[in-house]
Amino acid sequence: MKETIYHTFGIDVRQFTPYGSYQSFQTAEALFLIVPVSHLREEELSELYHISQYLLNAGDPYVAVFELTNEEKPTFTHGKEQYALLKAAPPLSSRSFQQASELASFHVRGRGFPYEVSETKRVGAWKELWAKRLDQLEGFWMQQMHQKPLERFEQKFIESFPYYLGLTENAIQYLVDTELDDEPKEGDSGTVCHQRFSRMTWPHEQPLRLPVDWVFDHPTRDIAEYLRETFVQHKEDLIEEGFSFLQQYEQVTPLSSFSKRLLYSRLLFPLHYFEIVEGYYMSGENEKAYYEERLDYVLNDANRYEYFLKVFQEMSAMRSGGSPIPAIGWIQPAADLKFQ
Known part of the structure; x- marks a missing residue:
């Protein structure tokens, strides 16, 4: 996997550490997660890519976005599986974190997404x-x-x-x-939600928002x-x-x-x-x-x-x-x- 990431993104990985059920690694500037995405269709991934970019630009300090490959693609292949490399800011350990109010603020930001959502939409369904x-x-x-x-x-x-x-x-x-x-x-109105939100979705020590968890609902x-x-x-x-x-x-x-x-x-x-x-x-x-x-x-x-x-x-x-x-x-x- 280290070799695949080096050839696909030009990033030299020194060490993997677990983040929940995923593998992660850090560079001087960012935290990266390697996330399986074979279960998601290309159209869904495209929509999640644009939503994550929107939330990043809207000032969400915890959102992870898709790191594009050298060929400007949001996914890469390793073995027989498709993966995405998600990039987030390093952990902000000094910031206070209260899940309920953070979720409400996250929903407020997500409600402002300005484009039509179809692939991940569950509102009214x-x-x-x-x-x-x-x-x-x-x-x-x-x-x-x-x-x-x-x-x-x-x-x-x-x-x-x-x-x-x-x-x-x-x-x-x-x-x-x-x-x-x-x-x-x-x-x-609809906003960015999670497949299954729980107290473990945003761990207090590193509460990242991962776009592969999202639906619009x-x-x-x-x-x-x-x-x-x-x-x-x-x-x-x-x-x-x-x-x-x-x-x-x-x-x-x-x-x-x-x-x-x-x-x-x-x-x-x-x-x-x-x-x-x-x-x-x-x-x-x-x-x-x-x-x-x-x-x-x-x-x-x-x-x-x-x-x-x-x-x-x-x-x-x-x-x-x-x-x-x-x-x-x-x-x-x-x-x-x-x-x-």
Whole structure:
């Protein structure tokens, strides 16, 4: 790889160090990351290239941009894989960093991108994407019902799917009702978001914004996925940290009632369940035990997730001065559930 980078970019790499799941190296002027991009189409990469250049020019101190090859291309080949070399400023260790307000500011900058986005656009597409995903999993569930004998994971999938089907249908209906009953405001326009924003997306020691993580979507995508990941991975922090995250975000950009309802519809959609089931059937034998463990964890937490949804809905009523987002009738009041 060092030789490939030298011949492709004219950069002499002395030493690689890990950055998350990527390899990185530093020069006197910059930090570089080597990122696989074989899963992205050329048109998507072109769009992400222009968005990253825009954010850099807009003054974002953490954005990474594509380093072009000697032939002015945004990607290079090593072995059988395509990679991008992403370039960022050296870490700013002295700068204070508060994730929620940084995310809100990032969304403000991203909202100003002046060109039409098509390849990475997800704004307004949630309903179709969720319905398609649900149809695919439901078809697979019906096939599995007729398979004998069943593995332990498959048995749990067959038993649990009707509940998550109902939750998904609620999420889709909630989204449809939001679009019919409420009006988007200026802050509801599309912006640069992440595939899955979490507390680990921007590590405090080196909080880089990596364009390969981005999609163009409604800002509540990132807020919802941060709250979901906090519940799934760090539930002991959820009530205090999750809701303080929301409060800090709103100190920069208050959420409209449309945004709050959109955020709630995304939390209703059980993305964490879908990703576990899909991951299990796409994984190799050596990874299946991991997905079995994750499914047990999520199923055991189903009641607590309902509690989280109800708390969110009730807290939104208190925070908005008595104009709550609509409740889901079958989810019990928070006082009737216990969060552990």
